[in-house]
Amino acid sequence: MTRDLCIEALVDLGFTALEAEVYVTLVEHSPATAYKVAQEVGKAAANVYKAVESLQRKGAILVEESSGRLCRAVPPAELIGQLQHQFAQARTRAEQALAKLRGPAPDERVYQLAARDQVLARARAMLERGKKVLLCDLFPESVEALRPDLERAARRGVTVCVQTYAPATFPAGIHVFENPEGVRQLEAWPGGQWLNVVADAREYLFALLRTGGDGLHQAVWSESPCLAVVHHSGIKAEMTVVAFQRLIEAKADAAAFAEAFTRTQQLLGAADLPGYAALRQRLGPGLDSGG
Incomplete structure (x- = not known):
């Protein structure tokens, strides 16, 4: 149940369901290869490799620079801190961009x-x-x-x-x-x-x-x-x-x-x-x- 709640929470934060499942698995079983994670979650290895690449770009996991390519989850507290910072930056950009739009005409609908x-x-x-x-x-x-x-x-x-x-x-x-x-x-x-x-x-x-x-x-x-x-x-x-x-x-x-x-x-x-x-x-x- 806790694992499912973690996956659901990550999906709410913008992760795909597979990315969330891979990250949670790596939190519990780091370090591990993408192939090992695919076996753990029971998903096609090719899809898990893509999820690993996406998680690496998002800063959610670290990947060993060697032939073994072991993957390690960024600690959850560190990940949440990154996401908060990214959201704050995105919010500022959105506020600045949206402020330049013309407001709507008066609207009396309910x-x-x-x-x-x-x-x-x-x-x-x-x-x-x-x-x-x-x-x-x-x-x-x-x-x-x-x-x-x-x-x-x-x-x-x-x-x-x-x-x-x-x-x-x-x-x-x-x-x-x-x-x-x-x-x-x-x-x-x-x-x-x-x-x-x-x-x-x-x-x-x-x-x-x-x-x-x-x-x-x-x-x-x-x-x-x-x-x-x-x-x-x-x-x-x-x-x-x-x-x-x-x-x-x-x-x-x-x-x-x-x-x-x-x-x-x-x-x-x-x-x-x-x-x-x-x-x-x-x-x-x-x-x-x-x-």
Whole structure:
């Protein structure tokens, strides 16, 4: 089982299945000739010779410079270090090349995301792109997955507001709206973890991840300003209700409600956000910008 997991991991890193099998064999049985490895793995010698040549070019094995041509695996830690360095270099080249491409035209379609890692990467990118107001509706696992990114956004001066469903401690720059119905909500969704983000009323991501950190039920993303404005308003309204529920529990007076309403509306933003601006530009100055 361990051997199979090693081979699978190497394939994920870009090795062919045969290259991975040859490398693992050499880790266990170095030094050995390619012919001996072919016998060990039960594959055609010609194919193993090609795999050995490829592994040598990749820096994964050493080949003796003699007629014996004994092969020795580079220690796994050394190999991983090489791969990390190569990936870093390739990433830098890709970033520099891709930065020169023209960006896509505005696109208002709604797209489905197919993988959990893709959802988290998109959410983190949205939090990084946010300039004014980020509204997040997060179940506990989603809170922990995005915590560092939320904190970085707040340190940049972005208004970060998070509706949570269990107690969560954040730095002072993050505004937390703990839903008093959190326990009931979590019980209602035992197999799912909501991760909903609206950035600047300009783009939104709604995702239902599988509980336990494995998999995805469904996720959609769009940068349609029309839809993003609607979803911004929806989360904004939920957060306002949460603030009011807390005041009701505290038996606050009318003045406290008026103050809370004004504060939340100013905090959560609306008319000056990029999404609202884009929509007003399209529809004209008559658009109600109250959110």
